[in-house]
Amino acid sequence: MAPDLIGLLGFNVLAGIATLALITLGLGVIYGMMRIINLAHGEFMMLGAYTAVAASDAGLNIWVAMLVLPPLVVGLIGLVLERTVIRFLYGRMMDTMLATWGISLGLIGLVTSIYGNVVRGVSTPVGSFEIGRYGASLYSLVIVAAACAALAGLYLLLRLTKFGLILRATMQNPRMAASLGVSPDRIYMATFALGAGLAGLAGGVLAPISGISPAMGAAYISRAFITVLGGGPAILTGTGLASTLFGFINELVSFKTTPVIGDVALLVAAVLLIRVLPQGITGRYLRRSL
C-alpha cells in the first residue's frame, strides 16, 4: 500500500472516530447520567441539521448556523419535551424508551408536514486538501475539532464547575443531593437539555455532509446506540474508547467494502463485545473514570 493511501485511510479513520464520538455524546450524557435511552436522539440530530439549513437560508453566517444555533435550539426543544413528557416517567425505563420513540415518530411527522419529504443540503464551507495523489475533505478536520471541543468542554464542565459537581452528585445519589438542598428535578431537566443540545450540535456539524431529510436520524442512531452500549457507564471515557474501537472497525471495513457492510461489521463487533463484556468496556475497566 502506497504511503499516501495509508495517510488517506488514517485520516478517514480519524474522521470516522470523531464522527462517531460526536453523534454518540448526546445519547451518552442522557443514558450515563439519567439511565434513559433516548430513542429520539436521531431526530434531535435531524432538528439540529434543519436548524442549520433554516439559519443559513436566512442568510446567517454558516459557522454560526452550524455550530451555535443548533445546540441552543435543540437544547431548548429537549427542555420543553422533558418538562411535558419525560419528567412524568422517571424510574420507568421502558416507558421512557417508548415515550421517546413516540417523540421520535412525532418529530419525523412534524418536520415532514412542515418541510415535505425532500432531501435538502447545506454547502460545505471549506474546501479540500491533498494527501499525495488523493484529495481529502478539509471539513473532516472541522468534525475532528468539533468532537474534540465537545469532549473537552464536557470534561471541563463535569470536572471543574460547581454545576458539574452537583450534577455528578445528583446522579450518584439523588436523595442525598436533595437533602443537601439541590433540586434533582431541575438537574434532570438540565441534563436532558444538555444531551439534546449535544445531539443538536452533532446534527448541525454533520449537516453539510449529509442529506437532510425528516428520516435522516435513522442513518445515525444504529451507530450511536452501538457505541453507547459498547462504551458502558462512564460517559466520556466510554464514548471515547468505544468510538475509537468501533470507528476503526467501521472505517476499515467500509474502505474494503461498502459503508453498509461497515455498519454490519460494527453491529457484529458490538454483539460479540457485549457477550464478553455485558456492561460495556467501562463496565469492567476504568470504572471510576468520568
Next chain:
Amino acid sequence: MTRPPSPLRALVRPASLSFLAMVASGLVILFGAPHVLDTFGLVQMTGFTAMAMFALSQGFIWGYGGVMSFGQAAFLGLGGYAYAVGVLNMGDSTVPVFLAIAVPMLFAGLLGYFMFYGRISDAYIGVITLTVSVILFQLVNTTSGSQYRIGEAELGGFNGIPAIPALNLPGDAGNQLDPEGIWYAAMGSLVVVYMFLRAILASRFGRVVVAIRENETRAQLIGYDPRLYKLLAFMISAGIAGLAGCLFANWGGFISPTVFGLTMSAQVIIFVLVGGLGTLLGPILGAVLIQWLTIEAGAQNVIDSNLGLGAILVTFVLLIPQGLVPVARNLVLRLGTALSGRRMRAKPLGPAPGTALAGEVRR
C-alpha cells in the same frame, strides 16, 4: 372441602370459557367474512390479519416473556423475504411457508444466544434488536442490481421483490389460491396461532416463561435456566412474526425493505400497547384498530401518519399504559362488583370470567 375438577367442570372454568369464546368468534369471522364483504373488503381484512399476527408475536414476547424486542420488524421482514425468495425459486409454496417460519427462528436463535447468554439488561436488548432491524433495512436496501440474487430471485434493493406468487394448495403448484383462499389461509392461521399461544401459556413451559418475567432471580433459584426459556420464547415469537411476514407478502404480492423499517417496529409496539400488554386479544384488536385508523387518516389526508402514531404512543404511555383491553375488562369487573355488591354484600367474590389466565400473568 375441595374436590378435583371433573373434565366437564374443567370445560366451564372461566379460562376455558374465554378460550372457547375467542376461538368461536374467530371461526365466525373466518367463515362469515367472505359472505358479508366484497373482494376489496376481504383483501383489506387479510392485511389486517397479517398485522394482527405480527402483533401477536410482539404481544407474546413482550407481554408474557418480558423481553423488549424493539426490532420485531426484522423477523417480519426475514419471513417475508424468505417466502418470496423460496417461492420464486421453487414455484411451489409448501416449503417456502416453512422457510418463512424457520429462517427468522434461526436468526432469532443466533441473536438471542448472544443477548440472553450475555445477560445484558432489558434496555440493551431493546436497543440491540432495534439496531439489528435498522441495519437489516440498510443492508437489503443496497441490494439493487442483478448481482444480488438468490437463485432465481432478484432482491431488488429499495424497490423490493414484485410479483411474488401467492400460496397454492400444499404440493400442487398449479393450484394458486384466489383472494378468498388467501383470506381463509390468513385468518385460519391466525386462529391456529392464537390457539397455539394459549396452549403454550397454559403449559408448563409457558408458566415458567411468565414466572421468569415476574421474578427472574426467583425462577432461577427454583432451578430454571432463564436464558434458555427466554431464548426459546424469543424464537417462537420470531417464527410467528415470520409467518406474519409470509402472509404480508401474500397479501400484496410484493415485499420491499420497508418491512424492516423503524416505522414497522414502532407500529407493532403501538398495536400491543394500545390493545393491552399481557393479553393476546389486545394485540389483535390493537392491530386492527390502528391499521384502520391509519387507512382512514391516509384517506382523509389530515395528518402525517408518523405524527399520528407518535402522538398515540406518547399518549398511551403517559395516560393509559395498561392498554384498552385491560381497561375495558377492569371496567366490566368493577361494574359487576358494584352490581353484585349491592345484592349480596357478604359473599366473597370469585374470579370473574376471563381473569383466570390474565390475572396470573399481569401485574
